[in-house]
Amino acid sequence: EVVLTQSPGTLSLSPGERATLSCTASQSVSSSFLVWYQQKPGQAPRLVIYGASTRATGIPDRFSGSGSGTDFTLTISRLEPEDFAVYYCQQYGSSPWTFGQGTKVEIK
Amino acid sequence: QVQLQQSGPGLVKPSQTLSLTCAISGDSVSSYSAAWNWIRQSPSRGLEWLGRTYYRSKWYYDYAVSVKSRITINPDTSNNQFSLQLNSVTPEDTAVYYCARVGCSGGTCALGLDYWGQGTLVTVSS
Numbered sequence: 213e214v215v216l217t218q219s220p221g222t223l224s225l226s227p228g229e230r231a232t233l234s235c236t237a238s239q240s241v242s243s244s245f246l247v248w249y250q251q252k253p254g255q256a257p258r259l260v261i262y263g264a265s266t267r268a269t270g271i272p273d274r275f276s277g278s279g280s281g282t283d284f285t286l287t288i289s290r291l292e293p294e295d296f297a298v299y300y301c302q303q304y305g306s307s308p309w310t311f312g313q314g315t316k317v318e319i320k
Numbered sequence: 321q322v323q324l325q326q327s328g329p330g331l332v333k334p335s336q337t338l339s340l341t342c343a344i345s346g347d348s349v350s351s352y353s354a355a356w357n358w359i360r361q362s363p364s365r366g367l368e369w370l371g372r373t374y375y376r377s378k379w380y381y382d383y384a385v386s387v388k389s390r391i392t393i394n395p396d397t398s399n400n401q402f403s404l405q406l407n408s409v410t411p412e413d414t415a416v417y418y419c420a421r422v423g424c425s426g427g428t429c430a431l432g433l434d435y436w437g438q439g440t441l442v443t444v445s446s
Contacts (some may be wrong), residue, residue, distance in 0.1 A: 213385075247432040256418055256439050257367070262432035269434075273400070276382060285339040304422070313369035 214239055214303050216312035224320040230286040231240070231287035233315045240281045245305030248277055248286045251314075252297045261286060291317070324419050324437040325342060332413075332444050338406040341396075342419030342437050349395045349402055350375045353385040355422045355429050358404045360438075362415035371421070373402060374429075411446045416441050 215238040225231055235246075243264035249257035259268040261277035262283055286298040288295055296319050301312040328340035340358075347354055361367050371383035373393045383391050392405040406413060416439045419423035423431030 213392045244428070249433070256420075256436035258434070258436075259434050260433045261432060262434075265379075268432065302369075303369070304429075307382055308386070309369035311369070313366050 213308055214306055214310050215242060216301050216303060216310055217270050218299075218301060218312035219272055220315060221313075222316045225291055226320045227291050227293055230290050231286075231291055231295070231317055233286040233288075233299055233317075235279075235284040235286070235312050237282040237284070237293060237303060242305040243280050243286075243301045246279070246284050247279075247302050247304070248303065249300045250295075250297045251300065255287075257300060287289045288317070293319075321346055322421060322435040323360055324435055325439045326417070326437040328440055328442075330443060332442060333446050334410055334444055335408055336414065337395070338409050338417075338442055340404045340417055340419070341401055342403070342444070343399070343401040345382055345400075346420075347421065347435075348353075349400050350397055352376060353424045355424060356395070356402045357420045357422060357433065359414035359418045359420055359433070360413075361418070364412075365415070368415075371402070371418070374424075375443075385427055388402065412443050412444065414444045 219234045234292045244263040247263040251257040295320045298314045298316045323345045325343045332338045357372040358370040390407045395402045419437040420433040422429045422433040423434045
């Protein structure tokens with residue numbers, strides 16, 4: 213099973229600042245099958261990035277993804293109030309599909 | 321626009337069977353451009369993928385090892401929905417359960433879990 217480790221656990225930032233979230237896999241993951249989700253309280257996760265770097269429909273261009281192999285990054289260039297949430301990475305290149313434990317982006 | 325509507329009980333007794341249904345609108349459970357998944361989320365386990373089904377000339381199933389002996393995902397083409405059955409539940413199965421679609425293109429399902437149901441909190445308790 214591929215274990216995904218996200219860091220940091222919590223990121224305390226102000227609106228307008230840049231957020232950099234990390235996802236490290238225990239073994240190499242195909243970039244095609246690495247995604248990022250945003251989740252707000254009481255809501256289902258929302259797809260943000262698929263294929264490691266492609267924004268999902270309706271996702272603003274302040275969100276970007278990068279990485280390959282075992283190291284992946286989600287960057288939010290300038291935080292807007294609606295971006296404060298928990299972010300999860302997920303791989304589905306090998307079964308079982310696995311999720312990271314999440315990074316909470318909170319308002320400082 | 322694809323929508324997934326979940327239904328099912330929120331309380332299940334230990335040792336019994338958890339059953340949930342996910343009704344699909346805007347797509348087909350038999351679509352070659354999708355696979356249909358169940359995921360759960362709890363404070364102790366985080367997000368946990370449980371399994372999927374998809375149709376490619378025949379039905380395929382793929383289950384997480386952690387629940388493989390207890391889980392069944394069934395497509396229902398007549399009602400354009402799919403279901404989850406989890407047998408012999410314990411309090412550790414208490415979680416919010418989600419159904420979700422993974423989009424596929426060109427024979428590869430690499431578009432992420434792009435549509436989710438609203439979630440159902442299932443509590444296992446006597």
